[in-house]
Structures are given as structure tokens and as C-alpha cells.
Amino acid sequence: MRYQRGMPRRERLGRGWWLVVPIALFSGCVAFQRETRGQWAPGHGLVQNPSVMIIPLVDVVEKGQGPVGGSGTEFTSSIRDNLLSHGVKLTVADGSALKDAFDSAASLGYVYVLKGAITQWEDNATEWSGNPDRAGLSLELYDVASRQLVASAAHNMNGSSAALVPLSPFRFVPELVDHSLARIFGWQPKVWYF
Numbered sequence: 001m002r003y004q005r006g007m008p009r010r011e012r013l014g015r016g017w018w019l020v021v022p023i024a025l026f027s028g029c030v031a032f033q034r035e036t037r038g039q040w041a042p043g044h045g046l047v048q049n050p051s052v053m054i055i056p057l058v059d060v061v062e063k064g065q066g067p068v069g070g071s072g073t074e075f076t077s078s079i080r081d082n083l084l085s086h087g088v089k090l091t092v093a094d095g096s097a098l099k100d101a102f103d104s105a106a107s108l109g110y111v112y113v114l115k116g117a118i119t120q121w122e123d124n125a126t127e128w129s130g131n132p133d134r135a136g137l138s139l140e141l142y143d144v145a146s147r148q149l150v151a152s153a154a155h156n157m158n159g160s161s162a163a164l165v166p167l168s169p170f171r172f173v174p175e176l177v178d179h180s181l182a183r184i185f186g187w188q189p190k191v192w193y194f
Contacts, residue, residue: 033156033157033158034155034156034157034158034175034179035154035155035156036153036154036155036179036180036182036183036189037153037154037183038139038151038152038153038154038180038183038184039151039152039153039183040150040151040184041148041149041150041151044143044148044150044151046151046184046185046186047111049089050088050089050111050112050185051088051089051090051109051110051111051112052083052088052089052090052110052111052112052113052114052141053090053091053092053093053101053104053105053108053110053112053113053114053144054076054079054080054083054090054091054092054093054113054114054116055093055095055096055098055101055113055114055115055116056072056073056076056092056093056095056096057071057072057073057075057076057079057116057117057118058072058096058117059071059072059073060072060118060121062121062122062123063122068121068123071118071121071170072118074170074173075116075118075137075173075176075177076092076116078173078174078177079114079116079139079177079181080092082174082177082178082181083181086181086185086187088185089110090110091108091110093105093113098113098115098142101113101115102142102144102147105144106144106145110144111143111144111145112141112142112143112144112150113141113142113144114139114140114141114142115139115140115142116137116138116139116140116180117137117138118135118136118137119136119137119138119154119156120134120135120136120156121134121135121136121169122134122135122169123168123169132158132159133158133159133168133169133172134156134157134158134159134169135156135157135169135172135173135176136154136155136156136157136176137154137155137156137176137177137180138152138153138154138180139152139153139154139180139181139184140152141184151184152184153179153180153181153183153184154180155175155176155179155180155183156176157172157175157176159171159172174191175189175191175192177191178190178191179191
């Protein structure tokens with residue numbers, strides 16, 4: 001529609017003008033923040049056909065709360081599934097002690113031990129508080145023969161500050177695992193939570 005003298009302002013702006021303000025306000029609320037970091041130690045690199053023993057992650061304790069039941073198991077399972085999808089030979093250790101994992105991995109012929117920790121976990125009831133959920137994962141890869149840390153990676157996420165239904169940081173687990181492992185093993189991340 002062309003502008004004509006004396007035309008009401010609303011018609012001059014067009015029929016879709018009322019969408020601009022809500023979209024502008026809401027777009028700031030749904031922005032996810034992600035950060036991935038990590039690297040290999042100088043002089044080290046990934047061997048061909050790596051084999052990995054995963055140390056099970058322990059349940060995270062949310063700040064001001066108790067342990068988040070099942071969080072360690074969820075991360076450990078996701079790490080296992082992700083590595084298997086890339087053809088990595090692996091097993092999961094019986095306990096959480098690094099020394100015992102080294103001994104077991106050496107006796108079974110594994111090249112690496114993978115140790116992880118849930119570094120951040122905030123379930124903020126976003127649907128009524130407006131505070132985003134947050135979660136983070138840190139992984140360390142150790143060479144079994146030398147028992148040295150050879151690579152590390154971490155991925156942190158902040159969810160959106162708008163939610164219509166109750167959600168939890170468990171929804172971030174696949175991306176946290178995928179991006180952390182991708183940084184260590186050199187493949188492209190495939191999982192993105194939106």
C-alpha cells in the first residue's frame with residue numbers, strides 16, 4: 001500500500017508492525033550461550049584407532065540442593081553412546097578411582113582413560129523465574145602408558161530465559177558430551193540443543 005496524505009499512522013506502518021516489538025523482546029530471551037574450549041598437550045596427538053576406558057561420572061550436587069540423581073549415569077551413558085557412534089573401542093571402568101582405571105586399562109590393552117566431571121548444574125525453574133538453566137562438562141583424556149594428561153575439553157551452556165513448560169539441564173547432556181568429545185577427538189560436533 002502506498003502512503004497517502006492523511007493516512008492513519010497504523011496503516012502507514014503496515015499490518016505486520018505489531019510483530020516487531022514482541023519478536024525483538026523475545027529474541028533476547030531465547031538466545032543460548034555456549035562455550036567450548038580444550039586442547040591437546042604439546043607433543044601429544046590422537047593415535048589411530050583409539051581405545052578408551054571411561055571412568056563413570058559421579059552425580060553432581062546442585063548448589064544449595066542435594067545430589068541430582070542419575071546425572072552421572074546420564075553423562076556416562078551419553079559419552080559411551082557418542083564414542084560408540086564414532087567407532088571408538090571402549091569400556092566403562094568399575095569404579096571412579098583414576099589409579100584403578102589405569103591398572104585395569106593397562107591390563108585390558110586400552111590406550112586412553114577418559115575422566116569427566118559435571119562442572120555446572122543449575123535447574124532454575126525457568127518457566128516462572130526467568131533465570132536460564134545452566135550446565136557444564138569437563139573431560140580429561142589420559143595416556144595409559146605414561147599416565148599423563150594428554151588432552152582436555154569443556155563445554156558450558158546457558159539455556160534461554162523463557163520457557164513455557166518445566167525443563168531441566170538434562171536436556172543439555174547430549175550437546176555437552178558431543179562438543180567436548182569433538183574437541184578432543186577432532187570430529188565435527190553433530191548435536192545442537194535449541
